[in-house]
Amino acid sequence: MDLVVPVKTLGRAKTRLASATGGDPVSHAALALALALDTVTAAVATPGVRRVVTITSDPAVAAEMAALGVESVPEPAEPGLNAALEHGARTLRSDRIGALQADLPALKSGELQAALEAAGRRRAFVPDRQGTGTTLLLAAPGGALDPRFGVGSAGHHRLSGAVALLGPWPSLRCDVDTEEDLRLARVLGLGARTGNALPAWTT
Template structure:
């Protein structure tokens, strides 16, 4: 009989919304921050609703955002190394291991405002097994999810991250996983994910952005 699937702790890094999502151009700074914050809260909520997710650990240096996401039920820690996403994820994984020793870490981008819990569950179920695994983004070349047992956890997010994860021994997860592959960097990306169903905060925030209406 196969061993039972491990539960996962999602590590969700979120740049302070007032500084993140700089490629959302042509809107006011407060509108960009409102969208960035909404993307991350909707992503967190979808993670918390996933069957294979037993905990969500948000990594952020924004105290206001930390309070908002904690109200949803996520745990929160600050960046381990400010400005270094991958090192902060490594430190987040160490903290996750201390808090939840039985859970496998999965790093997920916080800009998936149309994420469906079913897609996340499908990816996590498919990542069972010994080695690291990742989900390539819809554009190609980037990564939206990376998971590995603690001893092999070496995230390499950033430009060319899919190739970097592959070079590090991770296997790409196949399948549609549409809502999980579509991270939102631009307003065009936001339009593209509407067909999957925007999370509630993002839907409202996009109505508040007059130029999107």
């Protein structure tokens, strides 16, 4: 399985989390980067994951990912998350491809591995903890990714024929968009970089 991980340019990312860093843009960018680095660190360590590639036009993200041994592909001219994922999938030219969101700072490799195994050869997705969004989308072997991320993406992925995977994988389902999500992810056990990037209120 090869995974594409989209990472928005840090200065524009995670706007719903801005209050967590008190409006300081430097701390905010550091937190957004830490979320992505912790997610990718867990993904790279997952048995069954052969390759991880981030899709980003942010040179700071690409440099940090390179330090982890992870390649980055620049975003295409067409804007938006799904266009970025389609571009990444095309670039990888892999037989088996998936898209993993970059805001899963509590992600445990064992849970990602279990979800990959549960998918088998099906096109499948993992909904977020609220059941409305999507944290992981897996193409069938040789099949297209056909990403439909955005508001209500779980419903869109289901309607497009992907199978919902609802296993006991809280770290895989806990994407962090808000301060409340961050608190929940902390209970699950944050990756080291996000833990270090957090403001004092969480301690």
